[in-house]
Amino acid sequence: MSLTTYRRVLARPGVARLLVLSALARIPATAAGVVLTLHVVTSLGLGYAAAGLVATSSTVGMALGAPWRGRAVDRLGLRRALVPSVVAEALVWSTAPFVGYHLLLVVAFVGGVLGLPVFTVARQSLSVLVTEEQRRTAYSLDSIGVEVSFMIGPAAGVVVATQVSSTVALLGVGVLMVAAGLALIVADPPTRSVEAEQAAQAAAADGVVAGGVRTWFSPGLAAVLGASAAATLVLSGTDVGVVAVLRAHGAVALTGIVFAAWSIGSILGAIVYGALRRPVSPLLLLGGLAVLTIPIGLAPSPWLLAAAILPAGALCAPVITATAEQVTLRVPERVLGEAMGWHGSALTVGVALGAPLAGAAIDARGAWAGFALVGSIGAVLAVAGLALQSLLTRRSAVPAPALDSDSVVPNADSAVPNAGSAVLHADSALLPAEPSPAPARL
Secondary structure, eight states: OOOHHHHHHHHSTTHHHHHHHHHHHHHHHHHHHHHHHHIIIIISOOOHHHHHHHHHHHHHHHHHHHHHHHHHHHHHOHHHHHHHHHHHHHHHHHHGGGSOHHHHHHHHHHHHHHSOOHHHHHHHHHHHHSOGGGHHHHHHHHHHHHHHHHHHHHHHHHHHHHHTOHHHHHHHHHHHHHHHHHHHHHHOOOSSOHHHHHHHHHHHHTTOOOOOGGGTOOHHHHHHHHHHHHHHHHHHHHHHHHHHHHHHTTOGGGHHHHHHHHHHHHHHHHHHHHTOSSOOOHHHHHHHHHHHHGGGGGOSSHHHHHHHHHHHHTTHHHHHHHHHHHHHHHSOGGGHHHHHHHHHHHHHHHHHHHHHHHHHHHHHHOHHHHHHHHHHHHHHHHHHHHHHHHHHHHHHHSOOOOOOGGGOOOSGGGGHHHHHHHHHHHHHOSSOSSOOOOOOOO
């Protein structure tokens, strides 16, 4: 495996700085969930079910807000779009420690809707900073940063919340989120290429109004978003299943070690996937992730659990990377922020569904059942997606009826049927044979 492609990507102007900045900015975001949970349980004296509702409220807010925030980046530019998020982060986290439970639900929802879109902005900017052929590598590097953030953020949040207080932890998250937002505003990484910016300005000068979602949202994009949601459904179910298995073995103290093994597997998978010359279908990666997840719960000891989770972990980052890469290939650059927002919403919906599904299976059948259920759901969805892809490909390959030369009308409209067939064919496959030549972006 050659690492030359990584050196080339990191040598691109602005890439290394963006990767470091986004990894640091995600640390408070990854700590937020566990800090809120500990605050509800310890400071407010309520149960984990109540804490789960707070997390759900925030999750619903993020799912609803992500496309809207992405659209704001597309239309207003990064700096103007981030100002409301920075203000909201300051208000939400300075208020959360001092309100009652019911008001906290509202605060968490608002924080989700208006929160800082670090995850989507980083990938949108990377798509501009690198060529189309380098996106897979750039997104893999970004996924490695995500894993590092998840290794640091929750652990740091738990330490502060338990050793100092949840109030200090919540305020600390707020300070760091505001700092992250201000750093992004100062850095102002590009979110569209020079060509796309010039085209947008020309369209605005001509009074051309951009079309709505229906003009660019396609069946292929829907399949990618479905694969994204299915992937995080499996991952969040695995999260719950690990805790359940360790509790059954009386080894909850080893949770951090198992999660570290999971993250290490994901990082190694990201490194390998980012160095590949050709992309892999997100549906194939999803199927592999799902199948490898099913037997994890059968591990007879905590240490074997850490070993069993490594193969599935190796596909975590690649499947998310592959879906993000496909989103950038399937939408015009002028709406990439909004499309990435939909991608973020799909990931969030999967997270919201996976945990309760796994929890219900664990309660009914035992710790192993959580892995079995979410893995089976992921496998079924992957197979269904591949079958649908094959069906659409076969339909698009059916030749159109030959036209008699006398019936051909010599104008642009006569080409519409063929153009539509080409669009359907391109849209039916989640994996193009080769990436198309990248336009000059920088």
